[in-house]
Amino acid sequence: QITLKESGPALVKPTQTLTLTCTFSGFSLSTAGMGVAWIRQPPGKALEWLALIYWNDNKRYSPSLKSRFTITKDTSKNQVVLTMTNMDPVDTATYYCAHGDYGSGTFDYWGQGTLVTVSS
Amino acid sequence: DIQMTQSPSTLSASVGDRVTITCRASQSISSWMAWYQQKPGQAPKLLIYKTSSLESGVPSRFSGSGSGTEFTLTISSLQPDDFATYYCQNHESQSWTFGQGTKVEIK
Numbered sequence: 001q002i003t004l005k006e007s008g009p010a011l012v013k014p015t016q017t018l019t020l021t022c023t024f025s026g027f028s029l030s031t032a033g034m035g036v037a038w039i040r041q042p043p044g045k046a047l048e049w050l051a052l053i054y055w056n057d058n059k060r061y062s063p064s065l066k067s068r069f070t071i072t073k074d075t076s077k078n079q080v081v082l083t084m085t086n087m088d089p090v091d092t093a094t095y096y097c098a099h100g101d102y103g104s105g106t107f108d109y110w111g112q113g114t115l116v117t118v119s120s
Numbered sequence: 121d122i123q124m125t126q127s128p129s130t131l132s133a134s135v136g137d138r139v140t141i142t143c144r145a146s147q148s149i150s151s152w153m154a155w156y157q158q159k160p161g162q163a164p165k166l167l168i169y170k171t172s173s174l175e176s177g178v179p180s181r182f183s184g185s186g187s188g189t190e191f192t193l194t195i196s197s198l199q200p201d202d203f204a205t206y207y208c209q210n211h212e213s214q215s216w217t218f219g220q221g222t223k224v225e226i227k
Contacts, residue, residue, distance in 0.1 A: 046218055049216045062121075063215060104211065105213075111163065
């Protein structure tokens, strides 16, 4: 059974760097074809895909946000980390991590999400 | 980025109604369309991928169709559990985008 869970600060100040961790089980990021993505959702708004990392360390970023994000993995800990620089109040959102297979482009298992508020 | 435009934004329907949601892509995505259902306070749930393939465990009253730039999600007979927000997603390229969502409300 695949499960994912996000963790990180609930509140960050503008200009600060946000670090979110996705801890997962039921699959390994050392297995060919596996991937973990980050997707966010501002309150009352739509979903926005942010980044994805594959088992082979291949990474994909949303073109509009690429310069601010870094996604990394720690295979031994079954974790994926998303770092986002220069946080702004418009980045206030629920951040989800999700499992995705290489080549599918869809996200079949999701974490519960973690709400991050950006405010001074 | 490929832009995804859903319509309508909100849909009021009754139990038993046939419901159709449309999603248009700003350029052709062949058959690479997925649909998700999201209920308040919950993560999205994958319903359909590759336009018409049902994810395991999804009821057969859900179906998808289309190709190129225009796609539809149909619920053949709306059930109480189906009142939720639905999102389309382009899964054609390595840069994925979602529609703005369609909220299905009780009439």
